[in-house]
Every structure is written in C-alpha cells, then in structure tokens.
Amino acid sequence: MKKLVALAAVLAVLAGGAAQAQEQAINLYSARHYSTDEALYADFTKTTGIKINRVDADDAGIIARLKAEGSASPADVILLVDAARLWRGEQDGLFLPVKSKVLEDAIPANLRAAPAADGGIPWFGLSTRARVVVYDKIKVRRADVDTYEELGDPKNKGKLCIRSGSHPYNLSLFGAVTEHLGAEKAEVWLKGMVDNMARAPKGGDTDQIKGVASGECQIAVTNSYYLARLMRSGKPEDQAVVERVGVVFPNQDSWGTHVNVAGGAVARHSRNTAGAVKFLEYLASPAAQNHFANGNNEWPAAKGVSFDNPALKSMTAGGKFKSETIPISAVGANQVKVQQMLDRVGFK
Numbered sequence: 604m605k606k607l608v609a610l611a612a613v614l615a616v617l618a619g620g621a622a623q624a625q626e627q628a629i630n631l632y633s634a635r636h637y638s639t640d641e642a643l644y645a646d647f648t649k650t651t652g653i654k655i656n657r658v659d660a661d662d663a664g665i666i667a668r669l670k671a672e673g674s675a676s677p678a679d680v681i682l683l684v685d686a687a688r689l690w691r692g693e694q695d696g697l698f699l700p701v702k703s704k705v706l707e708d709a710i711p712a713n714l715r716a717a718p719a720a721d722g723g724i725p726w727f728g729l730s731t732r733a734r735v736v737v738y739d740k741i742k743v744r745r746a747d748v749d750t751y752e753e754l755g756d757p758k759n760k761g762k763l764c765i766r767s768g769s770h771p772y773n774l775s776l777f778g779a780v781t782e783h784l785g786a787e788k789a790e791v792w793l794k795g796m797v798d799n800m801a802r803a804p805k806g807g808d809t810d811q812i813k814g815v816a817s818g819e820c821q822i823a824v825t826n827s828y829y830l831a832r833l834m835r836s837g838k839p840e841d842q843a844v845v846e847r848v849g850v851v852f853p854n855q856d857s858w859g860t861h862v863n864v865a866g867g868a869v870a871r872h873s874r875n876t877a878g879a880v881k882f883l884e885y886l887a888s889p890a891a892q893n894h895f896a897n898g899n900n901e902w903p904a905a906k907g908v909s910f911d912n913p914a915l916k917s918m919t920a921g922g923k924f925k926s927e928t929i930p931i932s933a934v935g936a937n938q939v940k941v942q943q944m945l946d947r948v949g950f951k
C-alpha cells in the first residue's frame with residue numbers, strides 16, 4: 604500500500620510539472636509579419652515567464668491551416684490583420700469565445716466581435732489602421748477627394764490608382780461603404796471607381812502612393828501605416844514622395860473614416876486558454892498598445908491610450924480623427940455581397 608501511495612505521489616508531481624510546463628508556453632499562429640513585434644513577444648515572456656512558439660503565415664493561410672488541423676491543432680492564439688478574415692474565422696468556428704473583463708473594458712464594442720451565446724467574445728481588435736486617400740497636391744484640390752463617395756465621381760475620371768478590389772483591405776472598405784450607403788448605391792459607387800481608374804489595379808498600397816507622386820495617377824487609396832512608414836523613412840526618395848502627396852481622412856463631416864483592425868482570438872482547441880487570454884490581455888495593455896503605434900504606425904484600439912508617433916500625429920490634428928463606429932462584424936458580413944458587386948462592375 605505504501606508503494607502505491609508513493610507511486611501516486613510521484614505521478615501527481617509529474618502531472619503537475621506537465622501542467623506547469625504547458626502553462627509556461629503558448630503556440631501562436633500570426634499573420635503579423637512586422638519585425639517590430641519581436642519586442643512585444645520578448646517583453647511578454649520576460650514579464651510572465653510564458654514562452655511563445657510562433658508560426659507565421661498570411662491570414663488566408665492561417666485559416667486554412669486551422670481548418671485542416673481541426674481538433675488536433677496545437678494553436679493557442681491567433682493574430683490576423685484584417686476584419687473580414689477575423690469575421691471569417693469566427694463564422695468557421697475556429698475561435699473560442701472568451702470572457703475577460705480586462706479585454707472588454709479596454710476594447711470598444713465596435714472593434715470586437717459580438718458576444719457568443721454564452722456571453723464570451725470570439726475575437727478582439729488590438730490595433731487599427733485608417734483607409735485614407737492620398738492625392739497630388741499640385742493637380743488635385745483636397746475638397747474634391749475628402750469623401751469616399753468622390754472616388755467614384757465623374758470629376759475624378761482617369762485619376763485613380765488602387766490595388767486589387769478583392770484584396771482584404773479593399774473588401775473591408777467596400778463592406779463598410781455598403782453598410783453606410785446600402786448595396787444599390789454602393790454598386791453604383793464601385794462602377795464609378797472603375798470608370799475613374801488611371802490604370803488597372805496592381806501592386807500594394809505603397810505602390811499606389813508612389814504612383815501619385817510619380818504622376819501615374821492623381822489620387823489613391825492606402826492604409827495609413829504605409830504612408831507613415833514613408834514619412835518616417837530617412838531615404839531621400841521616400842521623402843520626395845511624401846513631399847508631393849497630401850493625405851485626407853475621408854468623411855469627417857459624415858460617418859467618419861473607415862478603420863480596419865488587426866486582432867486576436869483564442870484558438871478553438873487551445874490547450875492553454877489561460878495563457879492565451881493572458882497574452883491577449885497583455886496586447887491590450889497601454890504599453891503594448893503604444894508599441895503598436897510607435898513600432899508599426901498603427902492606431903491603438905484600446906480606450907484612452909496616448910502615443911508619441913510623430914507621423915501619425917502630423918497626418919491629423921494631434922493624431923485624432925473621426926472614425927466610423929459601425930460594428931466591424933457587420934463589415935465582415937458584407938464580404939460575399941461586395942465580391943459579387945465587384946464581379947458585376949468589372950473591378951479586378
């Protein structure tokens with residue numbers, strides 16, 4: 604009997620050790636490919652003692668991998684960089700809704716998923732990026748591009764540069780405009796943009812900014828952090844681009860500028876939900892939120908967080924602007940409808 608008791612004690616110690624080892628590591632699937640985030644991960648581990656094992660892929664790749672792995676997935680935390688993909692992951696049942704007062708107090712309701720049946724939240728926005736308009740300061744009047752609607756106005760015919768309509772950043776913008784205008788008016792607007800293109804959609808957001816600076820086109824759409832990178836660059840050629848272009852945060856007199864989110868969720872089959880939640884709570888902390896702003900030129904998603912990024916502040920009055928307040932989940936829900944409209948109007 605004494606031997607059995609001793610064996611049970613040893614097994615209990617081993618089990619406790621295994622549980623402790625699990626608590627001290629989380630597996631992260633991340634679509635954030637920003638070198639500046641390395642400091643965040645290192646600080647989290649230093650602060651909590653929890654190691655991060657990271658797998659990098661793009662949003663679509665991560666969602667596909669989670670589906671393929673199913674219940675055998677080792678993922679604990681998911682980081683994605685687009686609202687539409689966060690919504691897609693939620694719809695596919697890939698996230699575990701969690702209850703965290705820290706996260707719910709920090710992240711505004713419109714920047715997170717709607718509560719699940721049990722009251723848990725499937726995902727939280729952790730940083731935002733505005734979808735802004737850049738224009739040729741010599742050839743274009745600011746007043747002609749200070750709303751998204753004007754991108755489809757005939758007065759801007761032959762002036763527009765934009766990346767593929769099916770890119771997630773544009774799908775989210777178009778989903779938001781559809782929510783504001785209704786599907787019928789939004790489709791007319793999309794057709795107007797096709798008519799206004801200076802050339803077929805191609806390249807990334809930085810290419811659109813440079814297209815305006817080079818004279819290839821006169822107006823373009825970009826995420827704000829791409830412009831901020833150029834503004835903070837020490838390269839003379841980047842500074843020349845910045846000098847040529849102006850920036851507008853559209854619809855300040857109506858519904859506000861569209862913002863997309865990078866966000867996080869706990870994986871549906873996480874083996875370490877406590878560690879995963881702790882990591883998301885850390886990313887919503889003032890220190891981590893400030894790092895998103897200073898490190899990757901993103902706006903904090905958490906309430907009341909100040910930041911020191913000079914590029915973001917110079918774009919607007921002290922870094923503040925009116926942003927739209929429609930639920931991000933509604934933007935995601937419009938994606939299928941938007942893609943069908945893009946096909947009908949020939950927006951490649």
